[in-house]
Each structure stands twice: as structure tokens, then as C-alpha cells.
Amino acid sequence: MIRLPLVLFFSAVLFSAGVYGVLARRNAVLVLMSIELMLNAVNVNLIAFSQALHDLTGQAFALFVIAVAAAEVGIGLAIVILIYRNRETINIDEVNLLKW
Amino acid sequence: MAADWIVFWVCAPISIGSAIAMLLQRNAVHAALFLIVNLFTVAVLYLVLGAPFLFAVQIIVYAGAIMVLFLFVIMLLGVDREERLVERLRGQRTAAILLGLGVVGEVVFAIRAGVGFSTRAPAGFGAANGGGNPQALGRLLFRAYFLPFEVTSILLMVAAVAAMVLARRRERPVASAERRAQEPIEPSEPSEPSEPREEEPVG
Numbered sequence: 001m002i003r004l005p006l007v008l009f010f011s012a013v014l015f016s017a018g019v020y021g022v023l024a025r026r027n028a029v030l031v032l033m034s035i036e037l038m039l040n041a042v043n044v045n046l047i048a049f050s051q052a053l054h055d056l057t058g059q060a061f062a063l064f065v066i067a068v069a070a071a072e073v074g075i076g077l078a079i080v081i082l083i084y085r086n087r088e089t090i091n092i093d094e095v096n097l098l099k100w
Numbered sequence: 101m102a103a104d105w106i107v108f109w110v111c112a113p114i115s116i117g118s119a120i121a122m123l124l125q126r127n128a129v130h131a132a133l134f135l136i137v138n139l140f141t142v143a144v145l146y147l148v149l150g151a152p153f154l155f156a157v158q159i160i161v162y163a164g165a166i167m168v169l170f171l172f173v174i175m176l177l178g179v180d181r182e183e184r185l186v187e188r189l190r191g192q193r194t195a196a197i198l199l200g201l202g203v204v205g206e207v208v209f210a211i212r213a214g215v216g217f218s219t220r221a222p223a224g225f226g227a228a229n230g231g232g233n234p235q236a237l238g239r240l241l242f243r244a245y246f247l248p249f250e251v252t253s254i255l256l257m258v259a260a261v262a263a264m265v266l267a268r269r270r271e272r273p274v275a276s277a278e279r280r281a282q283e284p285i286e287p288s289e290p291s292e293p294s295e296p297r298e299e300e301p302v303g
Contacts, residue, residue, distance in 0.1 A: 044145060057240065077169055
């Protein structure tokens with residue numbers, strides 16, 4: 001059995017990479033992919049705790065996270081296609097309609 | 101006991117490396133391929149962490165369905181559009197380094213504080229997994245988490261309908277329906293994608 005802190009460090013690094021992608025990339029599709037990275041890090045955490053606490057609840061929650069991620073990707077990519085169709089760009093710096 | 105340790109130390113660096121490679125990649129298709137590598141290695145880690153069912157689900161849903169969707173959209177929107185990765189905010193680099201070090205310290209502290217979890221004996225997970233991991237997970241889902249499970253299915257259905265509605269050709273539904281009723285034979289409009297631009301407010 002892998003020690004829990006190791007897995008937590010791993011998922012923290014993965015999550016930080018996702019945060020960097022969301023903040024630094026300007027391609028909307030890549031931002032969505034970085035969000036997937038973050039959700040994956042959360043799943044790793046849930047499953048690691050599920051193993052450490054001998055309880056399957058974490059795995060059930062990871063399953064819900066995967067389902068929600070699938071829904072989120074569907075909606076997100078539909079929005080990206082819509083933005084591209086309206087503005088011919090997917091650079092999120094240029095899509096500033098809701099920016100204050 | 102040593103085998104999963106080896107698998108972890110093989111897969112975790114590949115996973116982190118592919119995640120970072122994905123972030124530094126200018127070409128969106130290459131980034132998507134790196135993300136697929138990352139998802140596969142994370143799936144293997146699920147297997148090592150005692151979740152064989154989620155290993156299969158991860159590969160089928162993420163590496164299969166979601167990444168195909170991503171690649172489809174990337175190909176649809178054009179692959180050759182590159183982006184500049186240079187930040188334009190002033191003082192951003194130093195602030196990022198300082199705050200990043202802060203986050204690292206915080207994570208180290210939080211994990212050190214939670215280290216007591218890992219000292220438990222590994223016995224008992226077999227009992228929770230009685231009859232196999234998918235069976236046990238199914239029992240848990242359909243007994244304790246039945247309502248969230250159904251809500252998730254509603255969410256997926258709503259998302260599918262919403263994605264179809266969002267990505268549909270944008271024309272006024274009532275007006276076009278009336279137009280179609282008046283003149284059934286209608287020539288197709290080739291310049292339609294640029295049409296909705298006019299009604300958009302200037303941002």
C-alpha cells in the first residue's frame with residue numbers, strides 16, 4: 001500500500017498544474033482540459049482516502065465527479081463552439097463580454 | 101506490497117510530466133494527446149489505489165469519450181492557431197513565485213498534519229470490497245447514494261439537451277418557423293455562420 005502523503009503530494013502537484021493551465025492559457029479548449037486535470041486530481045484524492053479509510057464512499061464520489069465532468073465538458077465545448085461561431089476566436093482574453 | 105510502490109513511482113512522474121508538457125504545449129492537438137497520456141497513468145494509479153472499477157470507468161469515459169470530444173472540437177475550430185504564452189501583467193512573475201512558494205508550504209503543512217491517516221493498518225478494505233469492487237460500489241451507489249445517482253442521470257440528460265440547444269444553428273426559432281410555414285421551398289443560406297454577429301452587442 002502506497003503511503004497516503006505521497007499520493008496527496010502527487011494530486012496536489014496535478015491540481016496545481018491544472019490551476020496554472022486555467023490561469024495562464026488563453027485557448028478556451030485548453031482551459032477546459034486544465035479543468036479536467038484538476039478534477040482528476042480531486043478524484044485521486046478521493047480514491048486515496050477511500051483506500052486509507054477502508055470506505056468505498058470516496059470511490060462513489062469519484063464516480064459522481066466523473067459524471068459531472070462529462071456533463072461539464074459537453075456544455076463547455078458547446079459554449080466554445082458557440083463563441084467561435086459568433087466571434088471567430090476562442091482566445092478567452094478577447095471574449096470579455098461579461099468582464100467588468 | 102512492493103509492486104504497487106513501483107507502479108506508483110513509474111506512473112506518477114509520467115503523469116506529472118505529461119500534465120506539465122500539456123500546459124507548455126502550444127499546439128492544442130499535442131496538448132490533448134499529452135492529456136490522454138496523463139489520464140491513462142492516473143487510471144493506472146486508480147488501479148494501484150484499489151479502485152479497479154474506476155480504472156475502467158476512467159479509461160472509457162475520460163480517455164475514450166471526453167478526449168474524443170476534445171479532439172473533435174479542436175479539429176473543428178482549426179489546429180493551427182497558436183497562442184502566445186507570455187504574460188502581460190506587470191510584476192506577475194515575482195508575485196507568482198512568492199504565492200507559489202506559499203502554496204507549496206501550505207500543502208506540505210496540510211499533508212504533514214494529515215499524516216496520521218496513513219498509519220492505519222490496511223486490513224478491512226477487503227471487507228468493504230466484499231464480493232468484488234464493482235459489486236460493492238454498485239451496492240453502495242444503489243442503496244446509500246440512490247438519490248444522488250438519479251440526480252446525476254438527470255444532470256447528464258439536461259447537459260445533453262443543453263449542448264444540443266447551444267450548438268445548434270442560431271436562427272430565431274419563431275421567425276424561421278413562420279417563414280418555413282409561409283414558403284416551404286427555401287434555398288439554403290451559405291453565409292449563415294456570420295449572420296448572428298450583427299445582433300451581438302459590442303463588448
